[in-house]
Amino acid sequence: MPQNRPELPEGDPFGADTLPYGVFTTADAPDRPRIGVRYGAYVLDAAAAAADHGSAHAGLLAAPTLNPLLAAGRPTWQAVRAEIRGWLDGPYFHPLAEVTLRLPFEVADYVDFYASEHHASNVGRIFRPDAPEPLTPNWKHLPIGYHGRAGTIVVSGTDVVRPQGQRKAPTDTTPTFGPSLRLDIEAEVGFVVGTPAPENTPVPLGAFREHVFGVCLVNDWSARDLQAWEYVPLGPFLGKSFATSVSAWITPLDALDAARTPAPERTHPLLPYLDDATAEPGGIDLRIEVRINDELVSRPPFSAMYWTAAQQLAHMTVNGASLRTGDFYASGTVSGPEPDQLGCLLELTKGKGPWLADGDVVTITAWAPGANGARVGLGEVTGRITPAREAAPGA
Known part of the structure; x- marks a missing residue:
């Protein structure tokens, strides 16, 4: 039976200033x-x-x-x-x-970005060790992203079945098929679109608050061996589309006003539709923690992201693409400059593993500074890895 208002412990991050x-x-x-x-x-x-x-x-x-x-x-x-x-x-x-x-909302479209300079640089050094620069030439000119699979976004607490697919190690002569051997996490932050925008109506930076309802934590599970074999030349596909876990709680943007922070200094000039030099502070100071089987493995700082959520939304619609209620986009892996601030195992282990094992439970939590020293909580996102299911006939 429902009960009257409970008393909360002092400092509870889900008090009257949060209300997700x-x-x-x-x-x-x-x-x-x-x-x-x-x-x-x-x-x-x-x-x-x-x-x-x-x-x-x-x-x-x-x-x-x-x-x-x-x-x-x-x-x-x-x-x-x-x-x-x-x-x-x-x-x-x-x-x-x-x-x-x-799952708190019906997902329309899903886009995942690649907005952390630290993450992109680390991945570039792992995948392209002989390249003169870890970032691709376009990275600081536009928010890079890809369209994901809305139908496999699942609510926190849902088990994640180890995916199967093609993979080819550098020493193999031909690809093989089977369960992913390099299953990874990606600690991310997601943004839920409320107010739609019709086709050919780009959303400017200043209209971000009018369209985005709120924020949640995301774990974009990644099968690195499947991803490595398939991603050239068109990018992520089956290595990402098997599951993306999101929090059961959507924190309203208005709850995060005290956590707004300037984006990092830009090192390249931006085209006008992305130039946020005179816009309201576009960053958000979210303090993220990643645990595997209750062991703290990382504290990625969202305030270190190079591209802001407003810039991502502006870029996502600048070509005339419509915006629908329930559209969802994620930041990409959140990583900071320090060794304990890396948001995926690929970075934490420099691509060598160990990777996720069956039975592992991954939990991502976060809080943001609120008014008068309070904390604003984001609902956790958690998931447990279960063994791969039997391969399809003929596989």
């Missing part, structure tokens, strides 16, 4: 997903609260996904957030441990 959105079900209504808001170790039933208070937004909050709320636009996002703060004293809370969390 998710979708949940309860044991007594397993077929009725509805929108909830995280408050400490509890979930506020936003649908029930809105109905009891006669909110004009009750229909949006009773939906089985966030998409209707996403499509409603920023003035509605702000109005709903203000209403939720007023509902915190009511009897609408379920213990987080007693609910089932769902």
